[in-house]
Amino acid sequence: xxxxxxxxSLVLIATMLTCCxxxxxxxEITPQxxxxxxxxxxxxxxxxxxxxxxxxxxxVFIKKAYAAESGLFGINPVIPIPIEDMSxxxxxxxxxxxxxxxxxxxxxxxxxxxxxxxxxxxxxIEIVDASQLRTGLAGNLGSSRTIKTSLLAPKxxxxxxINGDYYSQTIGGLIVRQGEVYRKKVSSNIDLLLIDSVxxxxxxxxxxxxxxxxxxxxxxxxxxxxxxxxxxxLVIDGQIQTIPENYQFDPFKxxxxxxxxxxxxxKYVLVVVTxxxxxxxxxxxxxxxxxxxxxxxxxxxxxxxxxSAALFFHDGLFNPKSLENERDVSDIIYFxxxxxx
Amino acid sequence: xxxxxxxxxxxxxxYPYGFFIxxxxxxxFIAIYLxxxxxxxxxxxxxxLLAVYxxxxxxxxxxxxxxxxxxxxxxxxxxxxxxxxxxxDGGFAISGLFLALILSSYLASKKNKNYSAKxxxxxxxxxxxxxxxxxxxxxxxxxxxGIGKTLETDISPIFSFFVTTDELGFSSIAVNRIExxxxxxxxxxxxxxxxxxxxxxxxxxLPILAYISLSSYGALQLTLESLRNDGHMMTGFIHIQxxxxxxxxxxxxxxxxxxxxxxxxxxxxxxxIIKHSPITPILIYILCIVFIVVxxxxxxxxxxxxxxIEYLLMSAVxxxxxxxxxxxxxxxxxxxxxx
Numbered sequence: 001x002x003x004x005x006x007x008x009s010l011v012l013i014a015t016m017l018t019c020c021x022x023x024x025x026x027x028e029i030t031p032q033x034x035x036x037x038x039x040x041x042x043x044x045x046x047x048x049x050x051x052x053x054x055x056x057x058x059x060v061f062i063k064k065a066y067a068a069e070s071g072l073f074g075i076n077p078v079i080p081i082p083i084e085d086m087s088x089x090x091x092x093x094x095x096x097x098x099x100x101x102x103x104x105x106x107x108x109x110x111x112x113x114x115x116x117x118x119x120x121x122x123x124x125i126e127i128v129d130a131s132q133l134r135t136g137l138a139g140n141l142g143s144s145r146t147i148k149t150s151l152l153a154p155k156x157x158x159x160x161x162i163n164g165d166y167y168s169q170t171i172g173g174l175i176v177r178q179g180e181v182y183r184k185k186v187s188s189n190i191d192l193l194l195i196d197s198v199x200x201x202x203x204x205x206x207x208x209x210x211x212x213x214x215x216x217x218x219x220x221x222x223x224x225x226x227x228x229x230x231x232x233x234l235v236i237d238g239q240i241q242t243i244p245e246n247y248q249f250d251p252f253k254x255x256x257x258x259x260x261x262x263x264x265x266x267k268y269v270l271v272v273v274t275x276x277x278x279x280x281x282x283x284x285x286x287x288x289x290x291x292x293x294x295x296x297x298x299x300x301x302x303x304x305x306x307x308s309a310a311l312f313f314h315d316g317l318f319n320p321k322s323l324e325n326e327r328d329v330s331d332i333i334y335f336x337x338x339x340x341x
Numbered sequence: 342x343x344x345x346x347x348x349x350x351x352x353x354x355x356y357p358y359g360f361f362i363x364x365x366x367x368x369x370f371i372a373i374y375l376x377x378x379x380x381x382x383x384x385x386x387x388x389x390l391l392a393v394y395x396x397x398x399x400x401x402x403x404x405x406x407x408x409x410x411x412x413x414x415x416x417x418x419x420x421x422x423x424x425x426x427x428x429x430d431g432g433f434a435i436s437g438l439f440l441a442l443i444l445s446s447y448l449a450s451k452k453n454k455n456y457s458a459k460x461x462x463x464x465x466x467x468x469x470x471x472x473x474x475x476x477x478x479x480x481x482x483x484x485x486x487g488i489g490k491t492l493e494t495d496i497s498p499i500f501s502f503f504v505t506t507d508e509l510g511f512s513s514i515a516v517n518r519i520e521x522x523x524x525x526x527x528x529x530x531x532x533x534x535x536x537x538x539x540x541x542x543x544x545x546x547l548p549i550l551a552y553i554s555l556s557s558y559g560a561l562q563l564t565l566e567s568l569r570n571d572g573h574m575m576t577g578f579i580h581i582q583x584x585x586x587x588x589x590x591x592x593x594x595x596x597x598x599x600x601x602x603x604x605x606x607x608x609x610x611x612x613x614i615i616k617h618s619p620i621t622p623i624l625i626y627i628l629c630i631v632f633i634v635v636x637x638x639x640x641x642x643x644x645x646x647x648x649x650i651e652y653l654l655m656s657a658v659x660x661x662x663x664x665x666x667x668x669x670x671x672x673x674x675x676x677x678x679x680x
Binding site: 006009013017020022023026033038041139144155168276321 | 347354355358359360362366367385389390393396397400413414417419420421427428429431433434481484485490491493507509510511570572573575577578641642643645
């Protein structure tokens with residue numbers, strides 16, 4: 001090799017190696033870059049339409065009205081948990097029983113039952129403030145990190161929790177976690193669940209135009225705190241929904257299932273159905289809708305079932321599942337106490 | 342969860358991951374040089390050619406493999422396919438390095454007509470690859486890639502080096518550190534064997550230690566990839582790097598089978614010197630892979646057969662996959678000794 005060629009090659013090699021140090025940040029797209037990509041996305045709804053324009057005190061008025069309706073509203077006012085707090089406030093250990101918890105801010109009653117040949121486990125929850133309904137993540141928002149629900153829930157001081165929508169494995173939807181928007185997309189074939197700052201559920205059925213219009217209308221009067229992308233909708237405004245033939249996630253096979261529902265203002269139910277066992281094969285989604293309706297659901301939304309389905313209460317899973325059988329998940333929905341201990 | 346680290350030097354942002362790639366390449370070339378300086382006269386020319394081909398092709402192929410595996414992300418999730426060209430935002434697959442090295446070493450060593458010298462170069466290149474991989478894995482430790490599954494029980498303080506803790510207080514396996522140590526150990530073993538048997542190894546008509554290095558790495562990586570929990574190179578629940586790692590031993594088994602078949606003669610068979618069934622290693626390989634798939638379902642909780650010893654069994658299967666090519670190599674040496 002001629003000397004000139006050698007020198008040129010060595011300079012080229014040195015340049016390339018130096019560039020590696022400045023231009024190769026990671027084997028994975030960095031979280032900042034991912035957020036930039038999401039921010040640069042052309043949304044199907046205008047960002048200006050997402051401005052909330054409520055009269056001052058309107059939101060607080062609704063919250064107080066809901067709390068007053070709650071039988072839990074005690075003498076001491078409840079201080080809402082800031083949305084950006086990493087976890088809820090710790091519950092009082094002595095107030096737990098095998099299947100209930102009650103303090104001045106939250107009441108949880110656990111139930112077991114059987115429906116269409118399968119076991120189900122339900123948590124009926126009443127809270128005083130919507131900030132007690134929260135979501136927890138296994139990693140930063142956008143991370144693919146996963147951890148078991150039974151390990152994640154105690155970290156957030158959850159009294160009761162259920163697995164979420166495994167958002168890190170999906171590629172669409174209006175994904176919002178504790179007020180932080182991760183993804184802004186609408187879908188032609190997946191239903192969305194949005195939870196607002198007063199704890200009300202808004203289920204937006206599939207259809208890009210329909211969801212865009214609904215989101216724009218919602219954002220005119222509501223602050224969306226959490227948004228989920230799994231579905232389908234099981235019950236909307238008290239009506240059992242017809243499950244589409246081509247909806248994802250095996251809707252007509254008997255499977256373990258998980259769902260969250262709103263029964264009334266600040267009243268909810270979490271349900272998990274055991275499946276893939278001889279004595280509990282699971283439920284189809286049409287049957288699951290009927291179960292949710294029978295439990296009093298006004299708005300009910302299907303979450304990630306199958307092996308992800310996990311209902312946590314107090315210090316472990318309420319539905320019988322060993323640690324070995326429990327799947328790692330990317331997010332959970334949980335309810336916590338708001339008492340200042 | 343930790344964030345990617347950035348070093349600041351004279352007001353310039355340096356990425357530790359990129360830094361370790363650069364240092365890794367330098368040490369890689371030095372290792373090849375040291376392994377060959379006494380035996381190959383034109384090693385410098387080979388190294389320069391190799392570097393000129395390898396560095397850009399690594400970046401291109403690593404990025405290409407990454408983008409292919411994350412096609413859904415660019416085209417459907419963010420709907421910005423042009424972001425595939427934004428390599429400075431991160432996103433590289435280490436399997437691209439392997440492809441790049443195979444191509445680059447072939448092109449750079451083409452001028453060597455002497456197959457013994459060619460084998461020496463290729464063998465030492467792929468042995469040194471293990472050192473490069475080890476350093477790149479260290480670099481991963483400065484990013485959020487390389488984090489493994491959450492530890493559900495306490496482990497002995499002896500292994501604390503292989504554990505990392507996040508801001509939620511969860512202890513996770515630092516898979517990148519395990520991979521780095523495994524690659525380094527493999528490198529040391531291969532170097533010691535190479536230096537002790539340099540004449541034998543380089544006289545074989547194919548670069549046998551290159552094959553063995555790759556297949557050993559692939560076999561062990563099959564288990565290590567399963568330990569990851571960083572979402573890197575995953576499609577659904579499938580680790581793409583695990584699939585690629587599984588293919589490497591298969592390719593090596595097929596190549597060694599072919600070599601043995603070409604070497605074995607009627608004399609060997611008539612005198613019962615050697616028994617070789619090319620189907621047997623492939624059958625064992627297939628059984629191992631099927632068993633790993635069953636273990637993955639068990640780890641996911643869809644079935645419950647092994648109750649907590651899945652990774653122990655997976656490691657055992659990896660060792661079997663590592664031993665198959667070694668056994669074929671041993672057989673080949675036996676045939677040669679009778680020729």
